[in-house]
Amino acid sequence: MDLASKTINPRSGIRISRRPQQGFTLIELIIVITLTGIVASMISTITSHQMAAYIDMSARANLVNLAEASLRRISRDLHNAVPNSVRVSGSSLEFVPVAAAGRYRSAPSATAGSNYLDISTLDDSFQVLGNLTQPASGSRLVIYNFGWVDGSGPVAGSNLYGSVSSGTLSPAGSHVISPSGNDITVTDNGVNDLVTLDSAFQFSFNSPNKRFFVINGAASYVCDTGLGQINRYAGYGIQSSQPTNGAVAPLSSAASSALLVDHVESCSFSYAPGTTERKGIVTIMLTLIDNGERVRLINQVHVSNRS
Known part of the structure; x- marks a missing residue:
């Protein structure tokens, strides 16, 4: 049966055949869907890598900012310390503000x-x-x-x-x-x-x-890698032996205590006392980690011991 319709042009008398419009075939539709999926997969792979790189970069930048802010705070404290009052013990730093x-x-x-x-x-x-x-x-x-x-x-x-x-x-x-x-x-x-x-x-x-x-009184920065923190304790009595445990006195009963930075993987302090001609130097090594991202900063602080 011919489904085509026929009409006659009244002016020319010519018969015009009109067939119904046809859409995509099933094969064409499958091809389009397949190609669209391939392109979408390629775009998703590219953008996901870029997003992952951006997230990693942001995490590293945040860790760097945290580490730098912590080192600046410690440096300010050391510059305001009584001459020759700095002493260190591994992951603990003490001074007298x-x-x-x-x-x-x-x-x-x-x-x-x-x-x-x-x-x-x-x-x-x-x-x-x-x-x-x-x-x-x-x-x-x-x-x-x-x-x-x-x-x-x-x-x-x-x-x-x-x-x-x-x-x-x-x-x-x-x-x-x-x-x-x-x-x-x-x-x-x-x-x-x-x-x-x-x-x-x-x-x-x-x-x-x-x-x-x-x-x-005295002040201390104590690194606790078990908790992943560096804490600052201040206003406790001066001791002959350097206190290093924040969980026991005098640090546990200090007038003030505050978290300096978290995400700490490791940290260490060392001190080279100066002479009458040379300033003392405190070396601080700090490593922060968060979701697999790790940054390590080293800072040296010159301490004037002129009295």
């Missing part, structure tokens, strides 16, 4: 009412060359901390982590740091404020630059 500082009058002055610090004997007051804000309760004074150590630990009377002098290097009972509990009072004395200790005390050495430092 400076809360305030100034210069003291070290010799008599013709000015009426002048008061100087006499290192040769017990003394309980001295004038500051300038002004000083009243320190927080429990603060201590440090003058000319040598930071000397020997085989048995901090040398008495010359290292703020040690005990008072036995009389070998400096007068017996003297020290580079005022005793705990010997509170400091600052009196506004016009141009030169007056610092007074509750009890008279003898400092071990006279600072060549006549500098003193006010401190409120």
